[in-house]
Amino acid sequence: MDSFMQAAIEQARQGLEQGGVPIGSVLVHDGRIIGRGHNQRQQRGSAVLHGEMDALENAGRQPASVYRESVLYTTLSPCAMCSGAILLYGIPRVVVGENRTFLGEEALLRERGVSVEVLDDATCRELMASFIDAHPEVWNEDIGES
């Protein structure tokens, strides 16, 4: 597997070990990871730090020229908020671990010219399926469903 998706999965696993929603993400620029993150709902009581947002935040302030040459790797299909962040910063490419347990705004991203590749990775699916089964209320809160 791509080492960047492996790094995103490692982030998801860190989140799980902390008792959190197992979604991880890395932002890659010029072949180097410049931000790593994972969902922080449980750990930090955060409503905005999804995995992708946490990776963007941990990358720190970057000029537009960096975002526009970056690739965002995320273990799960990006929700409306994370997709909006991708559009805001003009990130041209997103690699998604899986979109079976949750399908985000991939159609909107593609419509706006973002390249979205879905790996349908079994590890990513299993991480989410197990968590949703064990903690459906946390997951539904995370996607604004309950």
Next chain:
Amino acid sequence: MDSFMQAAIEQARQGLEQGGVPIGSVLVHDGRIIGRGHNQRQQRGSAVLHGEMDALENAGRQPASVYRESVLYTTLSPCAMCSGAILLYGIPRVVVGENRTFLGEEALLRERGVSVEVLDDATCRELMASFIDAHPEVWNEDIGES
């Protein structure tokens, strides 16, 4: 003026006094402000805490039922990221101070059924126009333009 937009403007002014981008927001549920925030790019080096996101974060974890009965007040038209957060949580109504200095994703929000009211408020416009004039590079970074 609506006291909630006044509270959002107060947040924008606090941000300005801290040397930050003067955009403020409040999340209102059941006639009560449950989260206040302002852009934190300069103050906290944040790439994700726009005013609206900071207000959502400061409101803390909320059930979907709360978001779905809430109104988000923001001094400036919400960008793609903040609009995505509004869609994620199903916030049904957004009151915008102005959209002349920056037009966000109002069309997308309306297309998805969100009620968007634009006040075209002179104070909100003046706060942004002065800041953009004085710090164009910070502003362009904030909207992913440079």
